[in-house]
Amino acid sequence: MIDRCINLCVNFNVCCGKIKVMIKLKFTSQNLFLIFCVGLLLSVAGCSPTAPIIDQPTEEPLVDTPVSPVLEVTTPSPMPEALPTVLMITGTEVDPFMAAQSENMLEKLAEEASMQFATLEGMEPEMLTPEVKVIVGVGQDLDLNSLAVNHPGIVFVAIGSATATVTDNVSVIGNPVVEVQQKAFMAGYLSAIMSSDNKIAALIAEENPARDLLGESYVVGARFFCGICHQVFPPYGTFPQWEAVSSSTMANDFRAIIDQYSNSAVEIMYVHGDLASPELFAYMEEVGIGVVSDRSPDLPRSNWVGTVAVDPAPALEAIWLDLITAGAGKQVPALIVLTDRDSGLVSAGRYRLFEVMTADLQSGMVSIEIMP
Numbered sequence: 001m002i003d004r005c006i007n008l009c010v011n012f013n014v015c016c017g018k019i020k021v022m023i024k025l026k027f028t029s030q031n032l033f034l035i036f037c038v039g040l041l042l043s044v045a046g047c048s049p050t051a052p053i054i055d056q057p058t059e060e061p062l063v064d065t066p067v068s069p070v071l072e073v074t075t076p077s078p079m080p081e082a083l084p085t086v087l088m089i090t091g092t093e094v095d096p097f098m099a100a101q102s103e104n105m106l107e108k109l110a111e112e113a114s115m116q117f118a119t120l121e122g123m124e125p126e127m128l129t130p131e132v133k134v135i136v137g138v139g140q141d142l143d144l145n146s147l148a149v150n151h152p153g154i155v156f157v158a159i160g161s162a163t164a165t166v167t168d169n170v171s172v173i174g175n176p177v178v179e180v181q182q183k184a185f186m187a188g189y190l191s192a193i194m195s196s197d198n199k200i201a202a203l204i205a206e207e208n209p210a211r212d213l214l215g216e217s218y219v220v221g222a223r224f225f226c227g228i229c230h231q232v233f234p235p236y237g238t239f240p241q242w243e244a245v246s247s248s249t250m251a252n253d254f255r256a257i258i259d260q261y262s263n264s265a266v267e268i269m270y271v272h273g274d275l276a277s278p279e280l281f282a283y284m285e286e287v288g289i290g291v292v293s294d295r296s297p298d299l300p301r302s303n304w305v306g307t308v309a310v311d312p313a314p315a316l317e318a319i320w321l322d323l324i325t326a327g328a329g330k331q332v333p334a335l336i337v338l339t340d341r342d343s344g345l346v347s348a349g350r351y352r353l354f355e356v357m358t359a360d361l362q363s364g365m366v367s368i369e370i371m372p
Contacts, residue, residue, distance in 0.1 A: 083115055085132045085134075086109070088106055089135065090120075090138050093139055093140045093141075094139035097339065098310055106136060115134075133324070137157070140161060140163075142161065142164075144156045145163075145165060152168075155324075157173060159334070160310070162175075162176045166329045169329060171331070171332070172329070173333075174312055177210075181217045182368065184214040185368050188222035188223075190221075190338070191240070192222040192223075192224075192226045193353055194290060195268050197233055198230065199231060200229075200267065201241040201270075202218045202242035203245055203250070205245070205272050205275050211244045219242065242270075255283055262289060268305060271284075271291055273294045276295040285303045291305060293307055305346060307340040308338060309339050310337075
């Protein structure tokens with residue numbers, strides 16, 4: 001055994017490079033074996049793959065980023081176009097029933113045609129806006145013909161006007177001069193068919209310039225049904241009768257006048273609208289005389305036979321298509337109708353007689369001037 005100390009320099013080659021290990025040992029056999037083992041371990045350790053180094057992500061501090069506000073840009077909706085307009089204007093001397101019927105029909109027709117409807121009293125220059133396509137005037141003193149000349153793009157309709165004439169853009173419904181005669185005629189006819197002994201009479205306003213014409217029309221209408229109107233039961237007299245009475249006299253002495261007719265057993269009386277009053281109608285109801293008039297009663301009455309009226313609504317409906325398509329103006333008659341029949345005094349058969357005679361009268365088959 002060599003007992004000496006030596007300086008041993010061992011070079012180890014490792015996979016990743018060279019490592020010099022300086023070992024100073026006491027050289028013995030045990031030491032050589034120990035050196036060999038240590039060298040072997042270092043070689044194995046040096047050749048093992050190096051564990052990868054993983055970079056840890058660095059956390060950046062949170063910073064509040066301001067959010068810019070979003071501006072909402074709204075596109076304005078287009079303004080809807082104004083609807084074409086049907087305008088109804090009322091003048092003077094307007095019959096309430098005629099005006100109501102015209103308004104109801106025009107409102108219905110305008111809605112069906114997707115048009116708007118408006119009403120005005122009297123004539124105003126501001127009413128002629130570009131949207132106005134049809135103007136319907138009801139009553140007197142409207143002078144639609146002058147407007148029509150200056151506004152050829154608007155269609156005009158005159159109802160109940162005594163002065164309106166048909167032109168290219170003006171239509172006329174009814175004729176007041178003819179209609180007052182026709183109403184008096186039909187009042188006489190209705191009085192006759194309602195009477196059991198032909199005792200009938202009429203009261204007409206003395207102030208009315210057409211009083212004689214109305215009285216004669218009443219008599220002709222009655223005679224179309226009863227002929228000579230002979231009575232079966234007393235007291236006897238000449239019937240039908242009619243009398244012109246001033247409005248002031250009727251207001252003060254209506255009881256005496258009605259009593260006179262009641263004493264003659266008159267069953268049905270025609271009261272012209274100019275003489276109508278609630279007091280008169282109430283007293284006639286009290287004495288039991290049936291009433292026919294061209295003016296509606298103030299309230300439903302048990303003795304009210306019916307009201308002979310002019311209804312322009314059917315004529316409006318008949319010419320409506322021509323109006324909205326700017327057709328040529330035309331003259332059409334208004335319809336004579338019987339309203340206010342709530343008392344039930346007019347049977348279905350008598351009402352049918354009234355309708356047939358009205359149709360014959362307005363078609364020209366029956367003439368007001370011809371006494372049967």
